[in-house]
Amino acid sequence: MSENRLREFEELVLLSVLISSPQAYGAALQQILAEEAGREVSLGAIYTALDRLGRKGLVTSKLGDPTPVRGGRRKRHYELSREGFEHVREARRIRERMWGKVAPDLLDGEVAP
Amino acid sequence: MKKDPSTQPSRLAVSILRRICTPESRDEVEGDLLEGYAEWRSSRGDSYARRRFWREVFLLSVWRIRGGRNQAQAQHHDTHQKAQENRGSGVLLQDVRYGLRRLAKNPMSSAVAVFLLAIGIGGNATVFTVVDKTLMEPPPLIQAPQDLVGLDWALRGGSGVVFGYYDYEFYRDHGEAFSDVLAYGGFPGSQGRRTDGGGGEVVVGQGEALEQAGAWVVSGNYFKLLGVAMGLGAGFSPGIQEEEETSPEVVLSHGYWARSFGMDPSVLDRPLFLNGVAFRVAGITPRGFRGMNPGEPLPDLFVPILSAHAISLGFNQQLRRFQDDGSPSASRFLRLVARLEPGVDLVTAQAGAEVLQGRWEDEFSSWAETVYGEPYQVRLRSDFSMAPFESRLLRRQLYFLWFVMGAVFLIGCTNLAILLLATASGRVREMGIRASLGAGRRRLLSQLVTESLVLAALGGSAGLGLAYLAPGAITAVLSMSFGTSFTPDGSVVVFAILLSTLAAVLFGTTPAWTLSKVDVTTLLQRPGHGRTKARFRGGLVVTQTALSILLLIGGGLLARSVQALQRVDLGFDPDRRLIMSVQLENNGYSEAQGQAFVLAALDRLVDVPGVRSASTCNRIPFLGSNTWSFTAPGTDFAEAGMRTRFNLAGPGYFETMGIPILAGRAFTRDDLPGSPMVAVVNEVFAERMWPGESPLGKILDFVDQEVRVVGIAETAVYNSVTEAPQSHAYFPSLQLYQGRQNFIVFTEPSTSAMVDPVDKALRGLDANLGIAPMTLEGLADQQVASYRIWAALISVFAGIALILALVGLYGVQSYLVSGRTKEIGIRMALGAEGGTVVRGVVKSGLLMGGLGSLVGVGAALALGNLIRGALFGVAPNDPVVFIAVPALLLTACLVASLVPAMRASHVKPVEALAGD
Numbered sequence A: 001m002s003e004n005r006l007r008e009f010e011e012l013v014l015l016s017v018l019i020s021s022p023q024a025y026g027a028a029l030q031q032i033l034a035e036e037a038g039r040e041v042s043l044g045a046i047y048t049a050l051d052r053l054g055r056k057g058l059v060t061s062k063l064g065d066p067t068p069v070r071g072g073r074r075k076r077h078y079e080l081s082r083e084g085f086e087h088v089r090e091a092r093r094i095r096e097r098m099w100g101k102v103a104p105d106l107l108d109g110e111v112a113p
Numbered sequence B: 001m002k003k004d005p006s007t008q009p010s011r012l013a014v015s016i017l018r019r020i021c022t023p024e025s026r027d028e029v030e031g032d033l034l035e036g037y038a039e040w041r042s043s044r045g046d047s048y049a050r051r052r053f054w055r056e057v058f059l060l061s062v063w064r065i066r067g068g069r070n071q072a073q074a075q076h077h078d079t080h081q082k083a084q085e086n087r088g089s090g091v092l093l094q095d096v097r098y099g100l101r102r103l104a105k106n107p108m109s110s111a112v113a114v115f116l117l118a119i120g121i122g123g124n125a126t127v128f129t130v131v132d133k134t135l136m137e138p139p140p141l142i143q144a145p146q147d148l149v150g151l152d153w154a155l156r157g158g159s160g161v162v163f164g165y166y167d168y169e170f171y172r173d174h175g176e177a178f179s180d181v182l183a184y185g186g187f188p189g190s191q192g193r194r195t196d197g198g199g200g201e202v203v204v205g206q207g208e209a210l211e212q213a214g215a216w217v218v219s220g221n222y223f224k225l226l227g228v229a230m231g232l233g234a235g236f237s238p239g240i241q242e243e244e245e246t247s248p249e250v251v252l253s254h255g256y257w258a259r260s261f262g263m264d265p266s267v268l269d270r271p272l273f274l275n276g277v278a279f280r281v282a283g284i285t286p287r288g289f290r291g292m293n294p295g296e297p298l299p300d301l302f303v304p305i306l307s308a309h310a311i312s313l314g315f316n317q318q319l320r321r322f323q324d325d326g327s328p329s330a331s332r333f334l335r336l337v338a339r340l341e342p343g344v345d346l347v348t349a350q351a352g353a354e355v356l357q358g359r360w361e362d363e364f365s366s367w368a369e370t371v372y373g374e375p376y377q378v379r380l381r382s383d384f385s386m387a388p389f390e391s392r393l394l395r396r397q398l399y400f401l402w403f404v405m406g407a408v409f410l411i412g413c414t415n416l417a418i419l420l421l422a423t424a425s426g427r428v429r430e431m432g433i434r435a436s437l438g439a440g441r442r443r444l445l446s447q448l449v450t451e452s453l454v455l456a457a458l459g460g461s462a463g464l465g466l467a468y469l470a471p472g473a474i475t476a477v478l479s480m481s482f483g484t485s486f487t488p489d490g491s492v493v494v495f496a497i498l499l500s501t502l503a504a505v506l507f508g509t510t511p512a513w514t515l516s517k518v519d520v521t522t523l524l525q526r527p528g529h530g531r532t533k534a535r536f537r538g539g540l541v542v543t544q545t546a547l548s549i550l551l552l553i554g555g556g557l558l559a560r561s562v563q564a565l566q567r568v569d570l571g572f573d574p575d576r577r578l579i580m581s582v583q584l585e586n587n588g589y590s591e592a593q594g595q596a597f598v599l600a601a602l603d604r605l606v607d608v609p610g611v612r613s614a615s616t617c618n619r620i621p622f623l624g625s626n627t628w629s630f631t632a633p634g635t636d637f638a639e640a641g642m643r644t645r646f647n648l649a650g651p652g653y654f655e656t657m658g659i660p661i662l663a664g665r666a667f668t669r670d671d672l673p674g675s676p677m678v679a680v681v682n683e684v685f686a687e688r689m690w691p692g693e694s695p696l697g698k699i700l701d702f703v704d705q706e707v708r709v710v711g712i713a714e715t716a717v718y719n720s721v722t723e724a725p726q727s728h729a730y731f732p733s734l735q736l737y738q739g740r741q742n743f744i745v746f747t748e749p750s751t752s753a754m755v756d757p758v759d760k761a762l763r764g765l766d767a768n769l770g771i772a773p774m775t776l777e778g779l780a781d782q783q784v785a786s787y788r789i790w791a792a793l794i795s796v797f798a799g800i801a802l803i804l805a806l807v808g809l810y811g812v813q814s815y816l817v818s819g820r821t822k823e824i825g826i827r828m829a830l831g832a833e834g835g836t837v838v839r840g841v842v843k844s845g846l847l848m849g850g851l852g853s854l855v856g857v858g859a860a861l862a863l864g865n866l867i868r869g870a871l872f873g874v875a876p877n878d879p880v881v882f883i884a885v886p887a888l889l890l891t892a893c894l895v896a897s898l899v900p901a902m903r904a905s906h907v908k909p910v911e912a913l914a915g916d
Helices: A008-020 A026-036 A043-055 A082-100 B011-020 B023-044 B046-065 B071-077 B090-105 B107-136 B165-174 B222-226 B254-261 B265-269 B305-310 B315-319 B346-372 B388-436 B441-469 B471-475 B490-516 B520-524 B531-567 B591-607 B653-657 B683-689 B751-763 B776-819 B821-829 B834-868 B879-905 B909-914
Strands: A059-063 A076-080 B148-155 B158-160 B162-164 B178-186 B200-206 B209-218 B249-252 B272-274 B277-284 B301-304 B332-340 B377-381 B577-583 B611-617 B626-630 B642-649 B661-664 B678-682 B699-702 B705-713 B728-732 B740-747 B771-775
Touching: A008 A026, A008 A043, A008 A076, A008 A082, A026 A043, A026 B023, A043 A059, A043 B023, A043 B046, A059 B023, A076 A082, A076 B023, B011 B023, B011 B046, B023 B046, B090 B107, B090 B441, B107 B388, B107 B441, B107 B490, B162 B165, B165 B178, B165 B315, B165 B332, B165 B346, B178 B222, B200 B301, B209 B254, B209 B305, B249 B254, B249 B272, B265 B277, B277 B305, B301 B305, B305 B315, B332 B346, B346 B377, B388 B441, B388 B490, B388 B531, B388 B776, B388 B834, B441 B490, B531 B776, B531 B834, B531 B879, B577 B751, B577 B776, B591 B611, B591 B740, B591 B751, B611 B642, B611 B653, B626 B699, B642 B683, B653 B740, B678 B683, B678 B699, B683 B705, B683 B728, B699 B728, B705 B728, B740 B751, B751 B771, B771 B776, B776 B821, B776 B834, B776 B879, B821 B834, B821 B909, B834 B879
Parallel strands: B209 B301, B249 B277, B642 B728, B678 B705
Antiparallel strands: A059 A076, B148 B158, B148 B332, B148 B377, B162 B332, B178 B209, B178 B332, B200 B209, B200 B272, B249 B301, B272 B277, B577 B740, B577 B771, B611 B740, B626 B642, B661 B705, B678 B728, B699 B705
16 A cells, blocks of 8 residues: 555664664664664654654554653653554565565675666 | 753753643653753763754754644553643644634635734824823933923913023022023014924025024023934034123024935035024034924024024013113013932922022012012923923823724724634534544634734734834824824834734634534534524624714714814904015014014005005914003002903004904004004903993003003904903004014915915015915914814724724624524515515614614713813714714614625525525
């Protein structure tokens, strides 16, 4: 379904949620994106992506209980919904299948002119 | 312990962050960001962290504006969070955007709404500006105005603000509480105030290029005491205050310099000829200097008192307490303003002035008794800029104007409320959908109020624009002619913002309240038209009608005043009377020369073709007068005189003016110096001085001379058309010569055609004479003008109010009719006649109009006293106005109801019933 196609950034956020699960919240996601993808992303952009993913039903969220860690501020925890899991699995399958068909010498980095 | 500031992100950024977050996202966003901040600090350093924090906050606000967290989703997925009202200010931006979108969708009705608000707010802002600049703020450019006091004199219950030069010298030299005293005024004997510049007329220039300019005489320390630095030049030389022999100097007003010299700075380098005498231009007043009195136009020229004799030959006579022959003189033409010594307050200064009074009496009591009957008291007043009667008048006019503007504003707001209520029905569905999606009532209310605020802000800005663009329009209304128009400043912006907010509350909350009450179930059905809502709308229409009735009655009363003023019997005939005013003394004439000039001029004038008759006088109606305390042996006024205005009139004066002589004779060419002194008195004078007797042949004392009354003139109007009948006396101008001569010419054709030939005739005698032409009709018209402007202004606003009220009534009626379509359809299907339906609708319209009229008439009766002072010849409860205005309004209501009623009567039962 075309509606469910994700932008690259949304996919990265989805993966980050998966990586940091079950401790996926804004600041954590921001850090993972910086460390793993080398991207300095603003919180606003992350929230926007999470909002979209939420609307598509790929991500759910709930507010955590207040903890003294962040001065009593509650975190919103994100996790993948069933559809979300299916979506990343499907995306991974497609990618792996396609990578399998790429000629091995191209993987070494020399692209024919 | 205080935390190291660098470990914390900017507090401003945090508070902005809190503002853009909704309560339910605040914890999450703030927590995430602070966590990030700690991480950035440890990995990248403080300054990076701070910069990054700001960037994050900025981007988060963009995220919020672009829609932010999807609320339905958040609530749907969040089982822990209870449904919370979403009223964070993050929502504000959203609502503002929504409000603007809605306005753009209905450009016509939005434009009307903004226009209504603009008029209401703009009008009020303008009046506010004028009130602020004239009544609240001291005049501009004057240093330490709080230390300035004005001097008044009080005598036997009367009081005044005009002093003699000898008084000025006394208070300047002896007032210990005063660091200095200044004096200013028009030339003595100058005729009233000109509207285009103050003071007396001076002829400026040499040879061919002559022009008239208004001049004040001022003490040499005038600008220095006020602390006003010249815009150009060094100002009066220091000696000008003390020594009479200093060569004459003059300061030009900035306006005159710009008008007549195109702001040429070289005027300082050459002499300026005033009445043929070379004056040194000592300076130009700075731009923006308006003098002290906001209601008084600034003169073109400021002439030091001790230079004025160069312009006006007899001027120095006016400065003395005694004339050359030793007789006491009382020429008062100066207003005094003192600067208090540092640390002296008004009370101390007043006490000092009373001590001073003792000295004054020791020195001058015999003189004062001769001139005034008794010494007068000096009072200090903190409002140095205006005389009490002037500020009272200004205050009354301004507040009255404000009242009118306030009514217009209220009517505009009521209309908007009606408008919004009408559109509200169309929004019921929208509100229902929002409510069903989980928007709480407070959330809906805040959105609707925000929409009203957006509308009010637009209207307020437009109104402010109006106030900036048309400040002159309002000041033109005030009878005091302001030298400059007032440009609004920062405080008026604040005022407009407050007013806009008030407007939004007034017209926005009720529709919002009604709408926010919408039930989700209303989604399923067509919105009904509740009875309470109809009653509320009806109430708005009634309010509006009442307010417009109030304004219409005010306008009507003023219009009737104008009528009455135009019907006033002036006692003279202003039609085709041309006046040529000359000041012979100022033009270098001695008394003998002047006398000869007058006789020659009278001869020449009657020979000009088209002239019926010609005469001369010292005073013309409405432009000031002379007064004297007259005594007459054997009367009630044998000792204490009867204070009466008098005029000096030439041969043929009464005939030329059209004032009937009731008994005795008028003045002739034989009433010359040396012949027995004669007088003509009016009826009121005769009745007061010699009740029940004929005044003919009676003796009056005037300036220590015996004067025989030879004629009785009909009582006329002298100073103002609204004055009560005044006593008045006339003396032959040939017997008592004065430099001011007003030649009156009764012309056959229109006066405008005769100005040139008459001017030519006088210039045949003296080519360099400064002549100011006027018409008696113009002067009489000016008397009515301010009433006419007020009546026009209020009528215009009353008209707008009426139209608004009718639009409101029409809107409500149409709305009610459309809501009753089904009912009417059923009734007509059951056999009701169209006529019955029409009658029903019209009846409800008339009911609303009638109720409004009742309330409006009641209010008008209650407020009648407020307007009494502004009326003339008509009572504040004038039956004509009080019957005509409601009748007019009810007729209009009938018409406004008829159209929707007709529409209702054409309802086809089938369509009406199928409609839903």
